[in-house]
Amino acid sequence: MGRMSDLNTADTPGTDSPDTPPHSPTAAEDGTPMTPSVPEKPALEGLEEKLSRAWEQERLYRFDEDAERGTVYSIDTPPPTASGSLHVGHVFSYTQTDVLARFHRMRGRNVFYPLGWDDNGLPTERRVQNYYGVRCDPSRPYDPDYTPPQSPAKNQRDWDVISRQNFIELCEDLTVEDEKVFEDLFTRLGLSVDWTQTYRTIDDDSRTVSQRAFLRNVVSGDAYTAMAPTLWDVSFRTAVAQAELEAKERPSAYHRYAFAAAGGEQVFIETTRPELLPSCVALVAHPDDERYRHLVGTTVTSPLFDVEVEVRAHHLADPEKGSGIAMICTFGDMTDVTWWRELDLPTRTVIGRDGRFSAETPEWLTTESARANYGRMAGLTVHSAKETVVEMLREQDLLDGEPTPITHAVHFYEKGDKPLEVVTSRQWYIRNGGRDAERRSAMVERGREVRWHPGFMRSRYENWVEGLNGDWLISRQRFFGVPIPVWYRLDAQGEPDYEAPILPEESQLPVDPAAQPAPGFDESQRGAAGGFVGEMDVLDTWATSSLTPQIAGRWGRDDTFFDAVFPYDLRPQGHDIIRTWLFSTVVRAHTLHGSVPWTDTALSGWILDPDRKKMSKSKGNVVVPTEPLEQFGSDAVRYWAASAKLGADTAYEIAQMKIGRRLAIKLLNASKFAFNLGVTEEHIVHDADTSAVLSEPVDRALIAELRDVVERSTRSFEDYDYARALQLVESFFWSFTDDYVELVKERAYGSRGEDAQASVRAALATTLDTVLRLFAPVLPFATDEVWRWWRSGSVHAAAWPAPEDLGSVEGAPALMSTVAEALAGIRRAKSEAKVRQRTEVRSARITAGATEAGHLEAALGDLLAATRSHSLELVSEGAAGGGVVVSEVDLADPEEG
């Protein structure tokens, strides 16, 4: 109730700036109400440009940095990938967030609505490389005077090789243009983002936050380094995390061949990866499997490679799969890793980080034929090695039958195009519950502290957390990204000590250990025995993205600021990245702050094309978002987005945008009509109960209904159900224009005297005032356009309407609908007679229940005028209920009308 009303009285330069449109109201400096100034022909065209400029000038969406926590509503906005392409999905989900932001702003909250850019990661790395023709070598020293080539060299070998810092600077230069395109789109869309609160995930501040968080995690034991088998992408030559996996269906085949057991027994195994035979370390069968029980504890010898391996028992061995006994290799998949770990098996690595079989023949192959056989596959890719092994098995008649083709799921890195291998390497991890039940249940608990919109999305989170099979792998063997800020001491033999990494002081951040010496060392000691080496790996992008609340909130730079916004009120995002962005953010907040990062999260749905297929670039069905914005206007597109509930995958619907456009235009026209009837700001009724002006029952009924709409739409908004709120306001508004306005037109023209006219004006002014504010979050342009015709300031600085503002109007909420039924009855008679609605009615009978008849009686004057009736006979039949029946309509001759 007026919590923000002081904001719209002063300091609004828009009204008298040079950009003021000709029809802008003439602001009265002394605060007296102004005469509405309405254009001849209201239109949506041009509103976006005009109003977004006004909002910027008026600094409407600036976050008040001195605000107290209690008044703040902070949003952990997703940073778009700067080098990514625009998609209607952006328009869709960002609008949904903006609608919520606008609601809370009008509710009096000081909204912190920043927007950052995600320019840290592979997409940017690739784009910068190709655009400039450069490559990053982190060991290069920084060259402050470096300028990239005019055009990239044709041959990649001729590309400039530059330091990480130089690479980061190029990235910052290049993404400026990309970001501009996004900013233009978002501005045009009417996002009420505070554009002074921006960041980039690769800038100094973000790197500092990312490194600080990492260091704190190291100190607390939440981050650690370990040598372990990890999933590895052979094209990108980096380790990848569980969250980045994608299972793809691939054709494959079971190959059946036998190991030789004692006494000449043949033990057949079936495998889709025969090429791993030289790395076999054991066979495994289920302990209860009768077929193999006698073999457990004995050894068998591998075909082709003559390696003696043990037969072991393990409950994970599935008697149903293949022959029921499996070959354990180093490493065919993560199950191999489990067996290797739990059965304490030897390591026999044959596949290198480049995805090829090692060129040297492994020392555990001892027989001459084994070494010869391996020689044929040395240096080959996995694919070729498989062909070679199968060939050799065939040549020596070791293959039992032909390979059986199957289709099975294979793990890929989501950005990669070759199956992942498992290689052993030293990596950094963050404890996320993947190896620790206590942490896991803590993470589930955190998930329950957050309110999910819609609620069922939480089960995806829990599903993911409960299915984790290892800690979060955060190191990447890439060149571009946030460096892992550690160094390692070299002992006298020049071997690094990974157990006690050298950490920088937080005040030194950001650091690049590849280019800067470790604290206490000199650059000349790099790589020397007794000296140090810098960590060369970078952090996974999610390790930085998981800190968007800390980055935008200036954690470590401005604690007062951070405390004012953290934990955030809202995390909006897509439901596809619950396992990555959402979960990792929860993990970081838990380890760094011992709290959830936000109290609520809103999950937007996907955009599907009209055939209900997911829109994606590869399918070529992506709609460029500027098209609908130009064609229908921003409010129309926003209406489409705001009509969809959170979490609901939604079709790209032009029809829905047309409806939104119609609504926005109607709002302009209906408002214009009211103002042309002499409605001004002065007519607004602030308490319908005590208002003597509001004398007509019909008018009071309208306000009573409006009050109900305010109440219910507010409740829906509080519950993050903006779609329902919109629907409530919209249906009220259409019945307002179609029935109420039609009903009171004549009275508004003054046909029934000044008091009756004043009552309409009060109802119209009050309704308009309220409805504009109710629509403002969804239709920011049309509503503010109208607002500026008759009020000072912006509707977006006005307070959200409260039911109390309208008083507790007693009376008949059903009156309006009863009258509308009677109105429709007469209209129907005219329609059926195929005459114009202006045709006069000599007489008609309206039958209704007692209560309804009373309502009609109260509205009779308006009803007569609106239907152009000479006389209406009201018949009360029954107590209440029952429909309103219009009969015996006697229409005048058309000539009379």
Next chain:
RNA sequence: GGAUCCGUAGCUCAGAUGGUUAGAGCGCUCGCUUCACACGCGAGAGGUCGAUGGUUCGAGUCCAUUCGGAUCCACCA
């Protein structure tokens, strides 16, 4: 295999805590220059709420089973 969501008029969707003849918009049909709007206005037709059982005085709404669609996770022997 585990989990989640969805299945309501030709289309896109609403239908809190189960309660009188199931709603909206679009589309369709018919009509109308009615002094805000033809980017308009009025009227009409159109649904046994995927199916089958059950709970209940009463179910689109709750339970079970089942069919269909979608998504997430797991699944490389």
